[in-house]
Amino acid sequence: MYVAVKGGEKAIDNAHQWLDEKRRGDVSIKELTLEQIREQLPLAVNRVMAEGSLFDPDLAALAIKQSSGDLIEAIFLIRAYRTTLARFGMTQPIKTENMACIRRISATFKDAPGGQILGPTFDYTHRLLDFQLAADGERGNLEPADTPVAEQMPHITDYLKKEGIIQSEPVTGTQPKDLTREPLELPAARALRLQALTRGDEGFILGMAYSTQRGYGRNHPFVGELRVGQVEVEMDIPELGFAIEIGEIEVTECETVNQFTGSKTEPPQFTRGYGLTFGHNERKAISMALVDRALRWDELGEDNEGVPAQDQEFVLYHSDNIQATGFLEHIKLPHYVDFQSELELIRKLRTEALAKVDTLPEDAS
Amino acid sequence: MAHNSERKHWLSVLAKAPPIYFHELYDQLDQVWEYDVLRAAEIGAVMVRGAMGGSGDTFNLGEMTITRCSVKLREGSVGHGYVQGRDKLKAERVAVLDALLQTQSAPQLMAQVIGPLQDYMHKSRRDTAQKAAATKVEFFTLVRGED
Numbered sequence: 001m002y003v004a005v006k007g008g009e010k011a012i013d014n015a016h017q018w019l020d021e022k023r024r025g026d027v028s029i030k031e032l033t034l035e036q037i038r039e040q041l042p043l044a045v046n047r048v049m050a051e052g053s054l055f056d057p058d059l060a061a062l063a064i065k066q067s068s069g070d071l072i073e074a075i076f077l078i079r080a081y082r083t084t085l086a087r088f089g090m091t092q093p094i095k096t097e098n099m100a101c102i103r104r105i106s107a108t109f110k111d112a113p114g115g116q117i118l119g120p121t122f123d124y125t126h127r128l129l130d131f132q133l134a135a136d137g138e139r140g141n142l143e144p145a146d147t148p149v150a151e152q153m154p155h156i157t158d159y160l161k162k163e164g165i166i167q168s169e170p171v172t173g174t175q176p177k178d179l180t181r182e183p184l185e186l187p188a189a190r191a192l193r194l195q196a197l198t199r200g201d202e203g204f205i206l207g208m209a210y211s212t213q214r215g216y217g218r219n220h221p222f223v224g225e226l227r228v229g230q231v232e233v234e235m236d237i238p239e240l241g242f243a244i245e246i247g248e249i250e251v252t253e254c255e256t257v258n259q260f261t262g263s264k265t266e267p268p269q270f271t272r273g274y275g276l277t278f279g280h281n282e283r284k285a286i287s288m289a290l291v292d293r294a295l296r297w298d299e300l301g302e303d304n305e306g307v308p309a310q311d312q313e314f315v316l317y318h319s320d321n322i323q324a325t326g327f328l329e330h331i332k333l334p335h336y337v338d339f340q341s342e343l344e345l346i347r348k349l350r351t352e353a354l355a356k357v358d359t360l361p362e363d364a365s
Numbered sequence: 366m367a368h369n370s371e372r373k374h375w376l377s378v379l380a381k382a383p384p385i386y387f388h389e390l391y392d393q394l395d396q397v398w399e400y401d402v403l404r405a406a407e408i409g410a411v412m413v414r415g416a417m418g419g420s421g422d423t424f425n426l427g428e429m430t431i432t433r434c435s436v437k438l439r440e441g442s443v444g445h446g447y448v449q450g451r452d453k454l455k456a457e458r459v460a461v462l463d464a465l466l467q468t469q470s471a472p473q474l475m476a477q478v479i480g481p482l483q484d485y486m487h488k489s490r491r492d493t494a495q496k497a498a499a500t501k502v503e504f505f506t507l508v509r510g511e512d
Contacts, residue, residue: 055413055429056450082428085410093416093423100490102497118500148494149501155419169421176424178412190417191424198426230490232381233413233429239445242369245377246411246431247449253419276415278427 023068037061046250046279047071051321052078053180053199055249055278072201072321079322082180091235092243096253096276098152101229103280106156108222108257114153119228120280156225157255157272166257166270186313193295193316197288198277200319206283208309208319209290216307217294221273224257228280252277254285258293263301271300291315375466375479376447379459382482384452390478391458399439400461406434406446406453432456442467 024031038045038061048060052075059078067073103119106112118124160166176191184196197205212219230250236243254275262268273293275285294309308314318324379387410428417424434446434456444464446456466474 050427053427054410055427058450059430082410085408085428085430087428088409088411088431088433090412090425091414093414094426096415096419100493102493103500115501116503117497118502119497120500142496142499144492144495145498145501146495147498148491149497151494157418169416169418171421174422176414176422178425180412180425180428191422194415194417194424195426232377233411233449235411235447237445237447239435240369240372240376242373244373244380244447246380246447247429248381249413249429251415251426255418272418274418276426 023066032065034058034061034065037064043280044069044071046277046281047202047284048074048078050278050281050284051075051199051201052082054078054082072325076322076325089235089238091233091246094231094233094249094251096227096231096251097155099227099229099231099251099253100151101149101153101227103228103282104153104225105227106223106225108224109156109159112156112225113159114150117149153227155255157257160224160257160270164269167260167266167272169272184316186316188312188316190292190296190299193312194274194276194288194292196316196319197275197291200288201321201324202281202284202287204319204321204324205287205291208294208315209287211307212290212294212309217297217305217309219273219290219293220259221256221290221293222258223286223289224255224272226252226254226282226286228252228282250279252279252281252285254282254289256286256289256293260300266301271296372463372466375475376445376459376463378479378483378486379446379462380448381486383485384450384455386485387455387458387478387482390481391462394474394477398461398465400436400464401439402434402457403437403443404433404435406432406456408432408451408453434460436460436464438464438468440468 038057041061041064042057044064045057045060048063048071049055049057051071052060052063054060059081060074063074063077064071066077101117101119103121104112104114104117106116110116157166161168174189174191176195177189179192179195179199184192188196211217213221228250230248232245233247233249234243235246252275256273256275258271258273260266260269260271271293273289273291273296275288275290275292277285277288291309294307295312295315297304297310304310409431411431412428413426414423415426416422429449430451432446432448432451432453432455434453435443436446436457437443438461442464444460444462444467446459446461446463448456448459462474462478465471466479
């Protein structure tokens with residue numbers, strides 16, 4: 001239990017002032033600008049937007065600067081800020097099939113219609129430190145091809161769908177619950193699970209996904225498709241009476257194709273896992289798809305193997321790094337009253353135990 | 366009165382337009398219009414939704430910041446500005462343009478603002494698509510040398 005304490009204002013103010021000073025670092029070195037963070041650390045910005053659950057690169061850059069690069073702290077700042085914003089409405093579902101892809105790969109079909117587009121990727125790099133970057137980061141730009149890639153690329157799973165060998169995604173028109181408006185209740189529908197996963201901690205979701213690959217709820221995933229790019233965001237505007245595109249956001253989408261042998265009611269077919277995140281965030285999107293698929297065991301009539309990745313409660317209650325860090329870090333705050341009572345209890349127990357030892361007959365030892 | 370599809374078009378272009386270029390074009394109009402602010406520029410958020418598996422039922426992906434503003438020109442027409450991000454001045458200017466685009470100023474503004482913005486965004490999209498095309502690969506599966 002946490003009991004309020006008083007005092008320490010001056011020390012706290014000073015501690016915060018020192019924090020500011022540490023954040024700034026050596027003043028003989030140029031101060032970092034938000035534009036530099038936004039443009040040159042985009043993947044950090046993306047993570048803060050995805051887990052902060054607010055798409056705004058400038059705000060994410062500010063949060064990263066303010067938190068001295070502690071991304072969970074930055075996510076915390078964004079989560080706190082977003083609670084101050086009025087909600088103007090809900091958008092229509094983004095149409096990822098219309099994405100202007102900068103990257104689009106399939107691990108299942110090498111001749112994917114529309115082509116495999118590597119985009120800006122760390123894949124196939126040798127992971128050797130590039131000391132040239134330390135000296136001078138300026139590099140030439142990529143020479144563009146004459147013919148641009150297609151404006152729209154169909155989803156790879158559409159081809160499996162045409163053949164009828166992949167489970168189709170139900171469209172019932174059910175309005176999804178919103179984690180930011182109502183507390184998580186179990187069992188959670190898939191829509192709510194996906195919201196929790198997309199804003200969940202990347203490390204946690206990655207660990208859960210990895211556990212399924214190592215055998216704790218194996219679901220044999222193939223990355224049917226991974227795509228990254230800009231999508232338009234459309235929303236109905238009440239005062240206009242029609243929808244407009246209110247913006248454009250970068251997202252990463254991953255569709256996995258998983259083995260499924262069929263059940264009493266379903267013929268053998270592939271099933272899917274789905275990952276979708278703000279920004280270019282592919283490790284997270286793939287992890288999300290694997291965990292989404294693992295959590296679908298019940299609706300797909302699979303066995304509950306009792307593994308963590310199949311356990312909604314385990315995954316959903318531990319994936320949020322702001323809840324986790326809040327609860328974890330609060331134990332370093334003053335717990336004097338609590339501890340005082342523990343102290344008294346242990347002293348009393350010790351005294352009693354020692355008194356008993358003293359009175360024991362000699363041959364009982 | 367402009368057709369809804371035309372209005373949707375210009376509002377969509379304006380909402381997505383990069384603020385720096387937008388303000389540059391607006392300043393070049395070098396004209397002042399009399400209007401009343403019906404709803405002062407306000408920053409808020411909208412919940413962006415995704416579809417499960419890209420095509421199924423919807424789920425909440427996360428929010429994005431957005432700014433809105435409504436104005437009424439002295440001559441009567443009402444304009445609404447919705448823009449991505451937190452630029453209040455842009456939201457107000459978009460509302461003014463939306464109102465003006467419903468008047469006889471439309472052809473001039475389409476040529477001076479909407480057209481150039483659209484060209485700019487098309488070009489930037491095309492540049493990106495050409496770079497993406499430069500990274501297109503053909504994978505070959507190798508046949509194992511078994512006799």
